[in-house]
Amino acid sequence: MSEWSSGDIYESYVGRWSRPVAAEFIGWLDQPAGRRWLDVGCGTGALTSTILRTADPASVLGVDPSEGFIGYARQTVDDQRASFEVRSAAELPDGPYDAVVAGLVLNFIPERVEALRRMREIGSMVAVYVWDYAGGMQLMRHFFDAVAEVRPQDREHDEGIRFAFCTAEGLEELFTEAGFTTVTTREIVVPTEFTSFDDYWRPFLGGQGVAPAYLRSLAVPDQEVVREAVRSRLPIEADGSIRLTARAWAAKAVS
Template sequence: MSEWAQGEIYESYVGRWSRLVAAQFVGWLDQPAGLRWLDVGCGTGALTSTILAAAAPAEVVGVDPSEGFVGYARGAVRDARARFEVRSAAELTDETFDVVVAGLALNFIPDRVDALRKMRAAGSTVAVYVWDYAEGMQLMKYFWEAAGHVRPQDRDRDEGQTFPFCNPAGLEGLFAEAGFSAVETGAIVVPTVFDSFDDYWTPFLGGQGVAPAYLRSLDPDAQQAIRALVEARLPIGPDGSIALTARAWSARGTS
């Protein structure tokens, strides 16, 4: 099973938190009503649905290479102003838009600079946001720190290392290389509160996303060792809840 295929499982993993980030991101962009938006790497439709609810667009086109995610988005986003297509960032059409966005997708695009160039050609305003894997995305940071302790040989699998550009300086560099003359960045921090350890851990078992796919690849003993260490380290409250935060970095570029 692909690590980017089943929308329902992805929603329980990080989709529910990305919706909180999307709301702040759209507010930060502060675009006028009646515009045409392109959502690149739309996934399960979290950002698309937020644009529809908060930005009063004329139209939003969501594209994603995963048929499973696009199918989920089509079922979840019931709005005549929205349409979804199975298409990668490398396959953008010649359509033009007022605003082109990518939420939690840029780091999974193989040629990020080329994708930003194509996004720049498609719209006058281009903006993205990515998780701060190295420091601020706590639910993943606890997992990867435990995984690195149990399996030191796999420390280079940590998303904080594989996506080192997910910070203001890294995003500014990518945008500059893609030809943007002005780039603005900002931090978005949202609460990620889990009802229990099971609420936190179960989504890691679904195989949807980098960390869950890595966990699934391990033998049962290694999986159990990581689980036990994560549970021992998490700040579990007296009622069993776990209050964490997630930080994303946003960037907006103009030509």
């Protein structure tokens, strides 16, 4: 199974936390009804479904290079205004679109500036959000801090290091390099609550995403060492629950 192939597993890992962020994000964009939207890297359809529910669009096209994610979105997003296509960010369709958005995907696009330039060509408004991997995305931060403690030789897997641009300043720099003149940024913080350590840990075993894929690459005894190091770091309540928060950074600009 590839790193990005199963919609169900991805949903249990971070897809479910993307949905409250998406709601804040779309509210912040404050677009009029009847707009044509393009959702780049739509994944399982979290952002697309939020646009449909809250922005009253004329249409939404969701594109993603993963056939598994597109299949999941087609099965779960039941709205005639939505359509989905298997496309990468390097193969975006011609516009024009009133709004081009990308949720939790910019860091996985190799040619980020080129992708933003293309979004600027086809969209009147372009907006993105990414997790704050280095600090505020706590469920991932606890994992990689534990890895740094018990397997320092694997620090290069840390998303906070790999995606250091995922800050307000980093996004503004990318947008400016892509040709946008006025860029607005903000943080979005949502709760991520787990009923137990198993509820927290189980999605890491699915192989969907950077941290789970890294964990799966380890021998079972090494996985157990990481597991216990993570457990020791988490703020586990007396009833076993774990209350964390997830911070995303968002940016928007008009073409």
